[in-house]
Amino acid sequence: MKELDAFREIAGNPYAYAAQWKKKTGNKIVGYFCSYTIEEIIHAAGALPYRIFGTTEHIIRADAHLQAYCCSLVRGGLEDALAGKLGFLDGTVFPHTCDSIQRLSDIWRLNVGFPFHVDVILPVKLNSASARGYMTDVIRTFRADMEMALSRSIDDAMLAESIRLYNGIRAGIEEIYRMRSADPGIISGSDLYAIVKSAMVMDRRDLSVMLADIIARLKKKSPSKKKYRRLILAGGICTHPDIYPVLEKAGAAVVWDELCTGTRFFEGAVKESGDPVSALAERYAERINCPAKHASVDARGRNLVDIVKQHQAEGVVFLILKFCDPHSFDYPYLKEYLDRENIPSLLLELEEHTPPEGQLATRFESFIEML
Amino acid sequence: MLDDAVSKDPEEEKRKIKSVKRMKEIMTQYFIEAKTAKQHNKIVAWITSGGPVEPLIAMDIIPIYPENHGAMIGASHLGVQLCEIAEQMGYSRDLCSYARSDIAAAARQTGAIPGGLPPPDFLVCCNNICGTVVKWYEVLARFFNVPLFIYDTPFIHTEFSDAAKRYVKRQTYEYIAFLEERTGKKADRDRLTEVGRLSVQAMRIWQKVLDTGMHKPAPMTAFDAFFHLALIVTLRGTQVVIDYYTELLNELNDHIAQGIGMIPNEKYRLLWDNLPVWFKTRWLSEKFASHSAALVASTYTNAWCNVVDLIDESDLVGSLGIATSSIYINISIDRMLSELGGMIRKYDVDGLVMHSNRSCKPYSLGQYDIQKMVMKEFGIPSLIIEADQVDERNFSESQIETRIDAFMETIKAHKG
Ligand code: SF4
Ligand code: SF4
Numbered sequence: 019m020k021e022l023d024a025f026r027e028i029a030g031n032p033y034a035y036a037a038q039w040k041k042k043t044g045n046k047i048v049g050y051f052c053s054y055t056i057e058e059i060i061h062a063a064g065a066l067p068y069r070i071f072g073t074t075e076h077i078i079r080a081d082a083h084l085q086a087y088c089c090s091l092v093r094g095g096l097e098d099a100l101a102g103k104l105g106f107l108d109g110t111v112f113p114h115t116c117d118s119i120q121r122l123s124d125i126w127r128l129n130v131g132f133p134f135h136v137d138v139i140l141p142v143k144l145n146s147a148s149a150r151g152y153m154t155d156v157i158r159t160f161r162a163d164m165e166m167a168l169s170r171s172i173d174d175a176m177l178a179e180s181i182r183l184y185n186g187i188r189a190g191i192e193e194i195y196r197m198r199s200a201d202p203g204i205i206s207g208s209d210l211y212a213i214v215k216s217a218m219v220m221d222r223r224d225l226s227v228m229l230a231d232i233i234a235r236l237k238k239k240s241p242s243k244k245k246y247r248r249l250i251l252a253g254g255i256c257t258h259p260d261i262y263p264v265l266e267k268a269g270a271a272v273v274w275d276e277l278c279t280g281t282r283f284f285e286g287a288v289k290e291s292g293d294p295v296s297a298l299a300e301r302y303a304e305r306i307n308c309p310a311k312h313a314s315v316d317a318r319g320r321n322l323v324d325i326v327k328q329h330q331a332e333g334v335v336f337l338i339l340k341f342c343d344p345h346s347f348d349y350p351y352l353k354e355y356l357d358r359e360n361i362p363s364l365l366l367e368l369e370e371h372t373p374p375e376g377q378l379a380t381r382f383e384s385f386i387e388m389l
Numbered sequence: 390m391l392d393d394a395v396s397k398d399p400e401e402e403k404r405k406i407k408s409v410k411r412m413k414e415i416m417t418q419y420f421i422e423a424k425t426a427k428q429h430n431k432i433v434a435w436i437t438s439g440g441p442v443e444p445l446i447a448m449d450i451i452p453i454y455p456e457n458h459g460a461m462i463g464a465s466h467l468g469v470q471l472c473e474i475a476e477q478m479g480y481s482r483d484l485c486s487y488a489r490s491d492i493a494a495a496a497r498q499t500g501a502i503p504g505g506l507p508p509p510d511f512l513v514c515c516n517n518i519c520g521t522v523v524k525w526y527e528v529l530a531r532f533f534n535v536p537l538f539i540y541d542t543p544f545i546h547t548e549f550s551d552a553a554k555r556y557v558k559r560q561t562y563e564y565i566a567f568l569e570e571r572t573g574k575k576a577d578r579d580r581l582t583e584v585g586r587l588s589v590q591a592m593r594i595w596q597k598v599l600d601t602g603m604h605k606p607a608p609m610t611a612f613d614a615f616f617h618l619a620l621i622v623t624l625r626g627t628q629v630v631i632d633y634y635t636e637l638l639n640e641l642n643d644h645i646a647q648g649i650g651m652i653p654n655e656k657y658r659l660l661w662d663n664l665p666v667w668f669k670t671r672w673l674s675e676k677f678a679s680h681s682a683a684l685v686a687s688t689y690t691n692a693w694c695n696v697v698d699l700i701d702e703s704d705l706v707g708s709l710g711i712a713t714s715s716i717y718i719n720i721s722i723d724r725m726l727s728e729l730g731g732m733i734r735k736y737d738v739d740g741l742v743m744h745s746n747r748s749c750k751p752y753s754l755g756q757y758d759i760q761k762m763v764m765k766e767f768g769i770p771s772l773i774i775e776a777d778q779v780d781e782r783n784f785s786e787s788q789i790e791t792r793i794d795a796f797m798e799t800i801k802a803h804k805g
Contacts, residue, residue: 082757083757083758084754084757085745085747085753085754085756085757085775087483087747087750088750088754114543114544115520116520117519117520117521117750117751117754118750118754120520120544120751121722121750121751121754121755122754123546123721124546124721124722124723124755124758125722125754125755125758127546127547127721128722128723128758129758137546137547139543139544139546139550139553141541141543141556142516142520142523142539142541143539143541146560146563147559147563148556148559148560148563149541149556151555151556151559152543152552152553152555152556155550155552155555155556156552159550159552309524310520312523312527312539312541315527315530315531315537316531338481340481340483341483343483343484343485343520343521343524343750344520344524346480346481346483346484347480347484347488347521347524347525347527347528348524349479349480349481350478350479350480350528351528351531353479367481
């Protein structure tokens with residue numbers, strides 16, 4: 019489908035896209051790392067929220083600041099910043115998540131030199147009255163910080179509009195996910211990945227128009243005849259799109275996921291009535307949490323089993339970046355929950371580089387045979 | 390740890406700290422009480438090392454510290470064995486070795502004390518030290534199937550906001566309500582104030598104990614302090630801690646009066662950063678002593694007293710959260726630098742030794758920047774040792790030895 023080319027291009031070279039966007043619009047760009055960033059507020063202030071996916075190779079400059087036992091997302095992001103590849107950013111926001119990001123924020127603030135740096139010190143605990151109150155306070159402060167940093171005031175009407183736009187985008191991506199679950203041959207894993215990745219870096223109005231177009235076209239497509247073994251991806255962020263074609267070649271398709279660059283990004287709509295800040299607080303506190311936040315001792319495990327059942331998946335592939343503490347701590351119990359239901363799973367611990375295709379293919383093939 | 394040295398040398402005998410014996414008795418007594426808690430209808434709670442323990446003491450609950458157990462596991466060389474069990478259970482080798490060894494010890498009912506730690510009736514986890522403890526305690530909560538209270542202390546990058554202060558204060562109330570529910574009795578405010586007072590007093594004496602390191606020669610080193618630390622961690626809020634540290638302080642003051650230093654011929658004074666390498670304290674201590682260098686202070690042992698001024702004794706409930714949130718490891722690296730600067734001046738040190746600890750990311754990431762800033766602002770050299778607190782597989786003795794030797798040459802040249 020040639021309409022996907024635009025997404026493929028943006029996802030393939032997001033830095034070029036961002037630089038061009040800035041030149042064309044004259045607007046500001048705000049970098050961020052994590053799906054707890056309240057993007058609606060950045061967007062309401064007229065700026066482009068830009069998710070940083072740093073390099074996964076040749077990490078040299080970051081070595082002067084970070085030990086080798088730090089995940090590639092943190093190291094690669096810092097590498098690109100120090101190498102001047104993120105020169106289009108006007109500033110960065112750091113929602114509080116894991117220990118590594120927490121320290122990256124300090125190192126970034128002291129070394130990288132963008133015009134502004136905002137820490138959003140969200141609660142870690144999400145399931146108490148005090149935490150909910152604090153969450154709302156933090157979002158209110160973030161709004162004021164953004165107004166100051168971007169020299170724009172954000173009134174409730176602007177915020178409400180941005181919330182509507184984001185709800186639309188999230189619902190659109192969810193719809194594509196559902197179509198793929200119903201008919202995995204309808205769109206390839208790497209194309210859907212290109213859409214999701216673009217959705218975190220491109221102009222959100224353009225995105226919303228392009229999404230609607232893709233959805234309409236996918237609906238018109240005749241069903242694909244191909245049968246796939248149905249898999250779920252679980253873990254943090256997928257920075258290795260190369261795994262999709264390898265999986266597909268091995269006869270399996272990803273039908274759903276539990277990733278920060280996936281369902282954790284689009285699930286949960288923000289209420290469109292009432293006080294927008296409270297509505298935002300509610301969404302970010304209530305959606306299925308990332309493992310760096312605490313909402314319950316086993317919500318993620320139950321949710322994963324539910325996803326598998328809902329999407330009639332036959333197995334789960336865990337993608338965990340090496341040195342990622344939050345995900346590595348959850349892995350044994352998530353696997354145990356799957357084992358209890360006789361759901362097979364495979365763990366891929368990803369280092370900086372994607373493993374060689376041959377090696378991946380062998381692992382996937384033997385896993386898929388076992389299903 | 391140095392007390393175990395087999396030596397008949399009278400000079401060495403003089404330097405030894407005799408109070409150590411008493412401390413071992415206190416710890417043994419504490420573990421006996423904890424292990425027999427059920428027989429005495431006492432409740433046991435597991436709590437993180439930086440957590441607000443005072444309400445537990447005030448409500449007669451026995452606090453157990455898995456991290457302290459982790460340290461004991463490391464010191465008794467059980468780390469690798471337990472970490473490997475955790476790895477077989479699916480926990481990555483890159484996770485905190487306290488967490489790995491404790492999770493394995495709980496699953497196998499073993500560890501540094503016979504039969505392992507007494508199982509908890511509930512868990513209290515405060516994330517002022519790291520995000521790891523939240524994940525670790527979630528594991529424990531599932532394993533023991535007991536309630537978990539998380540005391541969430543927002544990280545301090547550039548400021549401690551009013552909203553965050555309100556948040557921690559509200560949590561203190563939620564925490565007390567949680568304890569009331571678990572114990573089925575009301576918290577006694579007077580008793581809480583009393584425990585708060587004892588806790589503050591213990592922290593102040595602990596600070597004085599550490600301050601003896603200002604003396605030249607220093608009557609004890611950071612390696613001794615790592616050992617004596619156990620009481621302020623596990624039993625603060627009780628009288629026994631105060632009595633013990635008073636005794637220790639007297640002994641150290643005695644040594645000062647007689648001009649006895651912990652290491653012979655102290656010529657160089659160094660500051661230690663991060664957790665100890667528990668399985669190598671003796672070796673490291675002797676290695677530095679062979680260069681006439683004393684580790685006279687550490688950021689780690691300091692963490693249990695440097696926020697004492699933030700506690701308002703007349704309003705423990707109101708101030709506990711603020712103090713708990715402000716500890717060394719819950720602040721940005723630039724704030725750490727200013728605390729380090731204070732210690733560099735106070736203890737008059739010639740160099741900084743940083744343990745880059747694979748287990749502890751919040752303590753270790755950022756050290757490279759701190760190292761550069763320390764050189765720039767205070768003009769003192771520093772050494773980074775890549776190691777681990779418990780997992781001996783992450784320690785290369787020959788490599789570290791070479792680095793220490795080279796570093797000491799720099800220090801000698803620098804000091805002239
Ligand atoms: S991958 Fe893990 S360690 Fe890395 S930034 Fe994300 S949560 Fe943190
Ligand atoms: S060593 Fe570090 S990561 Fe491990 S529990 Fe202690 S503070 Fe947390």
